[in-house]
Amino acid sequence: MPAISSKKPYRVGRSSTGLGLFATKPIKKGTKIVRYFGPLLDCKKKKDDAVENKYLFELNNRWTIDGSVRENIARYINHACKPNAESDVRPRKRKVFIRAIKNIEPGEEINYDYGTDYFKAYLKPIGCKCAACEKKRKKKRAEARAERLRLKAKAERKALRKAEKLAAKAGKQHGLNGAKANGVKLNGKHLNGHGGKSAGKIIAVKSGISVRPKSRESRASA
Ligand SMILES: [Zn+2]
Numbered sequence: 032m033p034a035i036s037s038k039k040p041y042r043v044g045r046s047s048t049g050l051g052l053f054a055t056k057p058i059k060k061g062t063k064i065v066r067y068f069g070p071l072l073d074c075k076k077k078k079d080d081a082v083e084n085k086y087l088f089e090l091n092n093r094w095t096i097d098g099s100v101r102e103n104i105a106r107y108i109n110h111a112c113k114p115n116a117e118s119d120v121r122p123r124k125r126k127v128f129i130r131a132i133k134n135i136e137p138g139e140e141i142n143y144d145y146g147t148d149y150f151k152a153y154l155k156p157i158g159c160k161c162a163a164c165e166k167k168r169k170k171k172r173a174e175a176r177a178e179r180l181r182l183k184a185k186a187e188r189k190a191l192r193k194a195e196k197l198a199a200k201a202g203k204q205h206g207l208n209g210a211k212a213n214g215v216k217l218n219g220k221h222l223n224g225h226g227g228k229s230a231g232k233i234i235a236v237k238s239g240i241s242v243r244p245k246s247r248e249s250r251a252s253a
Pocket of ligand 1: 111159162163164165
């Protein structure tokens with residue numbers, strides 16, 4: 032890790048994507064944090080135009096800063112889609128400064144938006160690992176998980192309803208059988224009730240009861 036003066040409000044440290052630049056002191060919004068610097072490449076020169084690395088910072092269609100040099104601490108600053116800093120480009124002065132666009136607290140990683148071209152070329156193919164994109168991915172994963180759970184619960188409810196329906200159907204059949212059996216009994220009673228013989232029997236018993244006391248009475252009185 033490069034040695035950085037303790038007077039500076041930042042240090043190089045481990046980040047989610049490798050190394051990154053972190054605030055060590057509060058950095059106020061609008062403050063120039065660090066200069067992005069390196070040899071100037073002139074695209075009109077064949078040798079300069081042939082230089083290829085991830086740290087090229089295009090100032091305009093002629094000049095590009097080759098930021099791959101060790102002394103360029105700004106090259107440690109990672110890209111973020113919702114950054115707390117920006118690149119302040121001064122093409123005429125051929126200078127770039129990284130400036131805070133928010134108040135940055137100690138411990139916070141400093142980042143700026145690398146721009147659409149870089150994003151398309153380097154980040155989109157591997158998936159941007161910035162906090163905002165991670166948060167978006169996490170939210171999507173949570174939503175997908177919730178959707179899976181919802182579908183599972185729905186399937187379970189459906190299965191339960193089906194089982195209940197089957198049980199109800201089975202119960203109905205059982206009930207019908209019972210009713211039939213009862214019906215037979217009832218019919219039997221009915222038959223007995225309506226049947227002259229049994230009706231007669233019952234009446235006979237009743238009449239018998241009603242008759243006996245009288246006979247007792249008559250016996251007692253007799
Ligand atoms: Zn991102």
